Amino acid sequence: MKAISKTALPDLFAALKGRVYVPVREGKGFGFAPWDGEIWPADYQNTIVPPKQILFPQTEDLYSFRMEGEDIAIDPASGPEEPIFIFGLRPCDHKGIELLDLVFRQGPYLDAPYSKRRDNTFLMVLGCKEGLPTCFCTSFGLEPAFAPGADWNMWDLGEVLLIEPGTAKGKELLDGLELFREATEEEVSQAKKLRDEARETITLQAPVEGITEGLQENFEHPLWEEVARKCLECGACTYLCPTCHCYDLQSTSVLGQGKRFRCWDSCMYCNYTLMAGGHNPRPTKRERVRNRFLHKLQYFPENHGEFGCVGCGRCLQNCPVHMDITRFMAQAKDVMAK
Amino acid sequence: MTNELIPQVAKVVAVRRETSDVKTFTFRGEGGLPFAYMPGQCAMVSLPSVGEAMFSITSSPTQEDMEFSIKRVGLVTEALHKLTLGQAVGVRGPYGNGFPLEMLQGKDLLFIGGGIGLAPLRSLINYCLDNRADYGGVDIIYGARSPQDLVFTDELFERWPKVEGVQVQTTVDVGDETWQGPVGVVTKLLEELNPDPQGRIAITCGPPIMIKFVLRTLAKLGYQDDQIITTLEKRMKCGVGKCGRCNIGGKYICVDGPVFTVAQLRDLPDEL
Secondary structure, eight states, rough: OOEEEEGGGHHHHHSSEEEEEEEEEEEEEEEEEEESSSSOSSOOOOSSOOOOHSSSSSSEEEEEEEEETTEEEEEEOOOOSOOOOEEEHHHHHHHHHHHHHHSSSSSOOHHHHHHHHHHEEEEEEESSSOTTOOOOOGGGBTTTTTTTTEEEEEEEEEEEEEEOOOOOHHHHHHHOOOOOOOHHHHHHHHHHHHHHHHHTTEEEOOTTTTHHHHHHHHHHHHHHHHHHOOOOOOOHHHOOOOOOOOEEEEEEETEEEEEEEEEETTEEEEEEEEHSSSSOOOOOOHHHHHHHHIOOOIIIIHHSOOOOOOOOOOHHHHOTTTTOOOHHHHHHHHHHHO | OOOOSSSSEEEEEEEESSSSSSEEEEOOOTTTSSOOOOOEEEEEETTTTTTTEEEEOSTTTTTSSSEEEOOOOSSHHHHHTOTTTEEEEEEEEEEEEOOOHHHHSSSSEEEEEEEEGHHHHHHHHHHHHTTGGGGOOEEEEEESSGGGGOOHIIIIIGGGGGTTTTTEEEESOOTTTOSOBBBOOOHHHHHHHHOOTEEEEEESSSSSHHHHHHHHHHHTTTTTTTGEEEEEOOOOOOSSSOOOTTTEEEEETTTOOOOOEEHHHHHHSSSS
16 A cells, blocks of 8 residues: 655646546535646545546537538547546445446447547545435445545545555556655554444445345336426436436537537436327336436346446435435335335 | 447438338448348438437348338438438448347248338348248238328339238228228238238237237237237437437347347336
8 A cells, every 4th residue: 555645646646647637626516627736625525526527528529520512521529538537536436437337338339439538547536534414325335435446545544645556557557656655554554444434424324125126026106106296307316426328419510510419318308208209108207207216226237237326325415306316215115015 | 449329421322202201212331231230120310410310221131222211200300301312311320139030030920010110021021032931921911091101012012922922911091092902900901811820920010009909919819929029119319228218127229129029028117
């Protein structure tokens, strides 16, 4: 394990060859932004928007086009080239990226822009000291202060950060920079203590066991109507979710010249599944809310063997009408027990 | 790594009017066929300044060219219907699983189509007729609202009935003074024909209401769920199982479908 003084962090950021994203103050909260020479904020618990937008931007050009008489000229957007360093993401968001990897980097088709960025990304995870009241990562088997498989795991000991590499490229990066000293034994045990204590601060729990199997049996149930009733279909939950990956493809054009881009979409929107001709397989918010919960808790596990939720708590923290996936899971559990 | 979401450019080399709101387009890429495909697979067709939509490929891979039969129902199809010879479109694919050819080999085949739903079936019908020795008897039942709404009339009335072992029956919901064939829904013809389920696979595509009644009739005639194949459609954007919207349960119609047996559909939630 290595250690670095926090005052030396600007040296670290400057030494990283690529674009370095750090958590910065953004309005009343925090968000990830390219490091611009300022010191990073130490007092954030988590960012409002997850770092998924660095790898899967909210809008992204795919190609530009030009109508030339009868012909169409298509010019693919140039892909990202620079290495990306995401410094200080939390273990839940690290897991969120691993789940996006399952969608975008596996299966018969790879998502080229995402994969290209991701292949060249370093994830430097900072362990949480204390969870928020809305955090429930431990329900999904996550640890608030350790992310298995992260390039780096880091712990904040006040004056210094402790760093442990978790991948070969993470170790190579750490060994290649002369900014670190070996951590002392005392520091290592402090980090271990922090890790153990952080776990105890996660008090919100969601009943995960058997939920997938239970939901498989309850696609038609009056509970869906009840759960969906207060939803405003604003889509905030999906935009702030570290694992939501739905997108739309759209074009802008003027006089036969324009570009095609993709942007985040939300299964909470009424026209998301609306077909030409008027048929809508998910016509009311009952079906749409059901789809969102089932995607996280049933479909994702069926397809990838993992839950599509990491317990970051953003959806419940930011819902204007206090929809709460943990409460839904508890209700579902009750219903399924009957 | 190529970006699957970027289309290649193809040209319209033929346009055939099928009905007042259906046209069949032939597209050719720079090197001929835009890409190889199998019957039942789909492709994204786009006019970049308007939009992009998923269509089943109606030609058979045994043919030289790639054809799409497109019904005018929305923004993209409205613009596509204005295409003229020589104009360029974007096309990408193929997408989806296609028909389970191995399962069909050596079997008698029963095709039941309604309206524009004959488009994906036509790909498989022509594929089977071009590989005639691999399949048993072929029965085709097709229905449309009126004689004016029949698509692929050349094949229905001329080409297919001439092939040995092929029977074609066409019906319309409402006839007119020119129509001398049967009048009524396809299920009526199906019951009259009563094809023996033994060694036969039924493949159906059409409007949801037709499919519903066809499945009911097939069950009545003794067909098992794993003997019946249908194809589904949903709104799609990516075609590669990532943009999210075409799922039924955990299955994405663009990748896991569009072709399913009824037995497979029984395992999925009812969200058609």
